Amino acid sequence: MPHRHDLNPRVSVDNVILGFDDENLNVLLIGRSLADGKMDDVLALPGDLIYENENLDMAAQRVLHELTGLTNLFLQQAGAFGDPDRLSKPKDRAWLKTVRQEPEVRVITIAYFTLINMHEFAPQPASFAQSVQWVPIQDIGDLAFDHNQILKTCLSRLQETIAIKPVGFNLLPTKFTLGQLHKLYEAILEKPLDKRNFRRKIQKLGILTHLDEKQAGVPHKPSRFYKFNEIKYRELAETGFDNFGF
Amino acid sequence: MPHRHDLNPRVSVDNVILGFDDENLNVLLIGRSLADGKMDDVLALPGDLIYENENLDMAAQRVLHELTGLTNLFLQQAGAFGDPDRLSKPKDRAWLKTVRQEPEVRVITIAYFTLINMHEFAPQPASFAQSVQWVPIQDIGDLAFDHNQILKTCLSRLQETIAIKPVGFNLLPTKFTLGQLHKLYEAILEKPLDKRNFRRKIQKLGILTHLDEKQAGVPHKPSRFYKFNEIKYRELAETGFDNFGF
């Protein structure tokens, strides 16, 4: 006996794909093309409706793969967003009309976030007939739909997650300096961290391995390179640590 | 241009409603009635398809209200569950046939959890032509659909949440003893906590106010009653604390 006001919605996933450029967190956003061939001035998170035979995680992985070619990444669900009016801003409605057979149907979306090394993916200006670009989070204006809200939620979830698991390593090249890692944590947590205390704490975890290699060509004292030691990380995770709180 | 494999699912909410009886965490579960009027032996989380004009949070509040009469409670989203086969266990399919016009349609559910004072709601044996019962979490067997997985996720989220916010007070009467609070934290965190250290820490937060009242009629030293001081809690929350880790 379905209730007569039951809803028959669509379900999508939207991905907050974060990258780090040694200075700021960036989000991968797409521009929408309008009917007249021009680009909308409103940016959006990449997302898609889910397919019949895939689960939610698979749909999120697919969206990420189709956009960046990247596969098999850490991709964490951050929540479901389903306000009835989440697609009803005028610009959003205009765009939906050009692209959907059913622009009026309600869409509930499941948000995911993931962290990638920015240098592993350089946006192709014309990929998918959409513009794709990295945007520093502090430069982000009004996004499409409820995507500002989704982004905010994902950033909060990232802050919580990084206090429990060192997921940040996904954002860095395989070899990195402690300075980069330090700036990354500051960018994610949005607060300054004392350099010596940060170094002491992160090194005490024992999940960093230093390489016998240093920066070259930098106009200052060269820094050692480190890599993330996944084996020691797993050992640590199994014995049950609680937090990486900074 | 919707993709030809796009999905046209239903969306529901499922609630993990937790109560505490001074000993164990309990979950409010419903029994399903079958076509022949008998009760299915499989219990399920209370849930419902969402309506056209309500958002996800409202749907979860509605389910809670219809079941318990309670309103306006802390209700936290724990995640979306949408595996294509999440409704496909034989018993679940049999039950769906008796109750739905479209037993085959895929349903994606958004899970919420909430904490209530068990004594504020005593299940009525016959409400909604379903059985409703409190079940201690350690006695829970196979639930309907993917509800075991949902429950597990919600309990983990509760453990994380209580480390950040003292949400546990929702589970207790307005006046309670430190002993009750202590046992509650042990039940939620599933580990013993040292009595003196627990008391010291929880009292240092300054969000408890002791009443000039003691237990009466107990066959042992009577305990003081305390109440949760929401005003001091808000002050504390605004100045930005990090955790209540135990």
Next chain:
DNA sequence: CTTGGTAGTGTATTATTGACACTAAGAATT
């Protein structure tokens, strides 16, 4: 050879955590 810029290091103070054992009060039983 000076300048600018980042890398890298140690210590002292304070706050927090964790381990640990006995007395106090009431009710029930004898």
Next chain:
DNA sequence: AATTCTTAGTGTCAATAATACACTACCAAG
């Protein structure tokens, strides 16, 4: 009245973790 049972309530010490803080080392560019 005394005993027993049960939970309430309390303090200290040691180890660990958090915080605040300033200088030298190294490289490139001018």
